[in-house]
Amino acid sequence: MTTIYDVARRSGVSPATVSRVLSGRRNVDPELSEKVRAAVAELGYRPNGVARNLRRASTNLWAVVISDIENPFFTSLVRGLEDVAQTEGYHVVLCNSDEDPAKEEAYASAVLTEQMAGVVISPTSTAEGVALLNGAKTPMVLIDRRVEGVEADTVLVDNEHGAAEGVKHLIDGGYQRIACITGPRRVSTAMDRLAGYRSALRTAGIPYNKDLVRHADFREAGGFAAMESLLDQPEPPEALFVTNNLMTVGALECLAKRGLRAPDDIAVVGFDDIPWADLVVPSLTTVAQPTYELGRTAGLLLKDRIASPGRPPSTVTLRTELHIRATSAPKK
Amino acid sequence: MTTIYDVARRSGVSPATVSRVLSGRRNVDPELSEKVRAAVAELGYRPNGVARNLRRASTNLWAVVISDIENPFFTSLVRGLEDVAQTEGYHVVLCNSDEDPAKEEAYASAVLTEQMAGVVISPTSTAEGVALLNGAKTPMVLIDRRVEGVEADTVLVDNEHGAAEGVKHLIDGGYQRIACITGPRRVSTAMDRLAGYRSALRTAGIPYNKDLVRHADFREAGGFAAMESLLDQPEPPEALFVTNNLMTVGALECLAKRGLRAPDDIAVVGFDDIPWADLVVPSLTTVAQPTYELGRTAGLLLKDRIASPGRPPSTVTLRTELHIRATSAPKK
């Protein structure tokens, strides 16, 4: 490994001068500068980032803590974040929490010991990690979910409005017995989307019927089970609103297994777009989240937070977009 | 920031002793040990990872350089890698190269300056970055694609065999005019899968017809265009083999646009499974790659390489699995 001292010796100057030439922070005699550059090229010198990080007391790493990179919602989000990171000179460390508070905390701890420059996190319901990072004043952006009692930059989508729009679309199609499969009670997105569902019903004057609502775990199997339970009722629903992509897939699989078809047997609107919503036959109506934008916005907020740590936290709320496709065709 | 010196002062011992207590590498008087632990707890001390990395001359970071995290092939692979990384105490830095050799090289350069412990890379066709890392003797695992003239651990799938199996399945279904959409000529996977296609034809005694073969760019739009060009021929194919997932999606979109249906109008087999292959109607027959296993295997190889750098490089070839679904139903 060639060091800055090797370069200094080779070019006949001090290490300080080499550092100044390379960082360009101070004027250096052009002649010396040239010598240094030549020595760098000859030796193939590459500064040691770790040493630099130690001295500067910061790294160029961002952590992104999400529940699962295999969920298309997160991959697009991570992509948006990475694009910002790249232009700002940061690298993104990927952390799958699997919705496990212990894993989340382990990653938060790693963020601190490794002195990472910032974190973008989609908190688990208990949010142990968020508390830890917040206490340590690490630059942090919350994404997708709110956390009670934590003041931090946040990027959300307008879940309630988006859900209401999706449900209203079903109501406009002539459906009345509309079921809802939503997520865990502790998760803000699950509750906000359920609230949107209720508000759309209320606006239309349809009474709320708790027998048509299921709380599942935001996973495929959970959606499948919830769908079964809804269909096994004496009076099954004629339409369905599902509050995330994986549960929607589970619900569709359940329908397929039972030989039921959307929208003839049951109309379906899902929350979260999926890349292949157009290719499914019949194509799937969704309340699409601007996932790439979510990641990008989080990246920009994090950059600003790092630049000016004192600034009061801001919350950005992005709009969802209703993608009307075949599974929500009007009632015949 | 509390440092090891603060802990040392507080517990009345030297920093060396604190370090020894925390690392557990040497025996320390239990009484002192206890004092140190108490001080650590009281002060909320957390070692500075950057300083440790500098001294140890290595970090606990792995880079994974892939073309695009939004491609489901890579997300599952990255997930497999991250799971190994987590159990081995490493973190994964995500690097999207977008098939751009310049980006690949930039990331390779970052791997060196940041002293990352290892790299898993799916090389672009020119593989500038691979050469750089190989020269620097960075622990590296190549994944998905071979690179000429580079001796390194490699994880591949048996592309030729998998492709042949998929095409044979079409032939067994009674199809003869089978087209193939493959990737760029320089990319080993594109060529291997094309070779598999040809070998299946040869085995069945079907003459190779270059008018039925298209080279595209492994992207959706490329698949779409190639499909159009195939269909616009005087004698369009009766079956199709596509060598990656994104191009398959493009081809299917083209078919949908023209009102053609699989398998009645044209039978389809795609390479790379897609999470929703079952949900598409008709469901899509694929040559599935063990993507999670690819990532996991790469992680294990990387771990071994770091543990014993001198070991001769090994190549692991995983088997594909033919998932027979509806789009390849036998000819009527």
Add this chain to the structure above:
DNA sequence: CCCTCGCTGGAAATCGATTTCTGAGCCGGA
């Protein structure tokens, strides 16, 4: 003509943990 200011280069301190080196103390064997 002298003094002061500004600029530049080098010596050395610094970041924080690890590890080698040094020396003290203790035990056991001769």
Add this chain to the structure above:
DNA sequence: TCCGGCTCAGAAATCGATTTCCAGCGAGGG
């Protein structure tokens, strides 16, 4: 009783780049 060998704590060197501090020199103003 004395000495060799062993264990363990602390002092200090170390990793490599950055940055502060200081000295020397030249220019410009009084």
